[in-house]
Amino acid sequence: MLDANLKTQLQAYLQKVTQPFEIVATLDDSDKSRELLGLLQEIVGLSDKIALKTDGRDSRVPSFSLNRPGADIGLRFAGIPLGHEFTSLVLALLQVGGHPSRLAQEVIEQIQGLEGDFHFESYFSLSCQNCPDVVQALNLMAVLNPKIRHVAIDGALFQDEVEARQIMSVPSIYLNGEPFGQGRMDAEQILAKLDTGASAREAEKMSAKTAFDVLVVGGGPAGAAAAIYAARKGIRTGVAAERFGGQVLDTMAIENFISVQETEGPKLARALEEHVRQYDVDIMNLQRASALIPASGAGGLHEVRFDSGASLKAKTLILATGARWREMNVPGEQEYRGRGVAYCPHCDGPLFKGKRVAVIGGGNSGVEAAIDLAGIVAHVTLIEFDDKLRADAVLQNKLASLANVRVIKSALTTEVKGDGQKVNALVYRDRDSDELHEIELEGIFVQIGLLPNSDWLKGVVELSPRGEVIVDSRGETSVPGIFAAGDVTTVPYKQIVIAVGEGAKASLGAFDHLIRST
Incomplete structure (x- = not known):
């Protein structure tokens, strides 16, 4: 799973581990479990201070926890943390293994001084560049304070949870079963919400x-x-x-x-x-x-x-x-922000797998977003205000080659509609005929500048x-x-x-x- 170069780098990092610990995996006979097992076996093969057990009993499968002998740290990954989350995995291995964090000492002391029981769940996607900050912050907090527990969950792999909780934007954080925050957050920002006097x-x-x-x-x-x-x-x-x-x-x-x-x-x-x-x-x-x-x-x-x-x-x-990011400023946009209205296709795109989405904007950002999303979702409708796209020719050619993309020009988005919980439609006005049209969909990605x-x-x-x-x-x-x-x-x-x-x-x-x- 890991190429030779990455293995060499990881082995060098794992030399910084000073305290033995174990990885406890919960697996079944699925392909994803076999994939995770392969990754974990490669990791333990690179350090004599890490042991692997496969007798975990977590409700999420596949998943694994990092534990020091005789102590459950409360740090778990549900899914296979590759992509942008591979760095989060490496840092978790080092920190559980005793390697100190670079976090400021006063912040570390503030985390250690938190009183109460904190069970965090964070939902990420492997293509999200904002998610690692949240995952890494909560993992470190779990390492530093035994009253803090954290499980990082791949939203694309655990779609039933995503649907049940109506998560349409990552990173999404839950604390003790209740929504806590959305979007990029570091340890200081999380602390500011927990420690209100800070x-x-x-x-x-x-x-x-x-x-x-x-x-x-x-x-x-x-x-x-x-x-x-x-x-x-x-x-x-x-x-x-x-x-x-x-x-x-x-x-x-x-x-x-x-x-x-x-x-x-x-x-x-x-x-x-x-x-x-x-x-x-x-x-x-x-x-x-x-x-x-x-x-x-x-x-x-x-x-x-x-x-x-x-x-x-x-x-x-x-x-x-x-x-x-510039917003559309139309009815429904703010109401459904994070509930179908999104601004980061890389972060939130995987949550719309198999669904219908729209991209607003025909510049480079909009066309690139439509191209990326076309490989994930069922259908993409790109809506451009002008009578022509403004993206580079090479991007327009690529867009035109995709069978599940429709481009609508000379169109002004006028309203975002929903059922009170999430987006279900978009309304636009044809600037040539002045007619209103409604498109049924589940997601809207806004890419109209700054x-x-x-x-x-x-x-x-x-x-x-x-x-x-x-x-x-x-x-x-x-x-x-x-x-x-x-x-x-x-x-x-x-x-x-x-x-x-x-x-x-x-x-x-x-x-x-x-x-x-x-």
């Missing part, structure tokens, strides 16, 4: 910090580059980000980041954060900016306020809050009609001392490599401003 404590700590020379708001490629360039100047630098990595975390394959032939968004996001942490940068995660109060005069301090109640001040600011995260800046810095922050050649906004970079700005061509360069430029501009104003 956010207030962190806000109080943040507000007590002395002013920064440069405060970067946003942790995507532009924000990371800005922080590194500022820190290298030896000035006091902070980064406040809602989630470090930004939209890169939602990106699948990246093949045009110069000098890196091929990578994936989450992997690049981790590399960005690790690079920033090599410098003396104060990183503050889970912080969504809500208001900007510019300095009242020369030499004054700019203030940024956050949803958490925290407030930070700085001599200069770099706004790098990026962009988010919106800048600049709502909190209205009336403070000058914005374009599209809501982008207007910047000059040095990255400075209409307010002296406040700079901006990346997808939130008017700089054309929203690309990772461009965002990195713009972040560096804005940081150099901010440093130059500091020199000239002191």
Whole structure:
């Protein structure tokens, strides 16, 4: 199952295991059980500290747990964790085997101090790049605290559960049998929901910090580059980000980041954060900016306020809050978000196996989504507002070759319909005839571009009609001392490599401003 190269890498990782443990599998005579058994046999063959038992009695088959002798850690996989979840499996093996986590010590102590009984179930798909963060966070929490248990479930393999719980988006998390959360979450975000006082404590700590020379708001490629360039100047630098990595975390394959032939968004996001942490940068995660109060005069301090109640001040600011998926803004979209309306075909596509779906948008993202989904679902209807598709010719040719895809052009989606629980239809208006049409389906994937995260800046810095922050050649906004970079700005061509360069430029501009104003 594992090729020779992967086996060699895994064997090297397993040398870090210091504490013996066992894998207990629950299997039957199915092909999937045989496949899982083969994988587990290969793993135990690479380390003399891991034993395999096949006498498990879990209700989910196939599945397996990782246990230290005499102790049930409460860490289980239901399914075969390959694809994006293979990394989650490797980390679980290492952590159960005694290898320490890189998580900050204060977060580890917070996890260990949680009181109560926590039984987590997380549903993932093997093609979901957002799911490993959730699986890895909950696995680690189960290793650190005996009161926490976690089972990671492959939604595509356990379709009956997915149907019964009406799960239409992954990752989906349940705690003690009740819905807990959806979408990407790391250990700190999960803790913030469990420990309700943590956010207030962190806000109080943040507000007590002395002013920064440069405060970067946003942790995507532009924000990371800005922080590194500022820190290298030896000035006091902070980064406040809602989630470090930004939209890169939602990106699948990246093949045009110069000098890196091929990578994936989450992997690049981790590399960005690790690079920033090599410098003396104060990183503050889970912080969504809500208001900007510019300095009242020369030499004054700019203030940024956050949803958490925290407030930070700085001599200069770099706004790098990026962009988010554009929504259709039609009746039913918000009601059925996560219940048939989705924005990530790679993450949620496997949950719609054998069903009918629509893709909204005929650009590269929309056509790529339709192509990918066509290999999973029964039928795809691609709806494009314009009278022609805007995707690259090679993608359009591939789309045209697929028998289970229908393309509707000059169409405006007007409504998402459902039965109160999940999506069952979409209504669109033919822009040529003005007639309304209804399509029966189970899923809608929205791929119609991006919106800048600049709502909190209205009336403070000058914005374009599209809501982008207007910047000059040095990255400075209409307010002296406040700079901006990346997808939130008017700089054309929203690309990772461009965002990195713009972040560096804005940081150099901010440093130059500091020199000239002191």
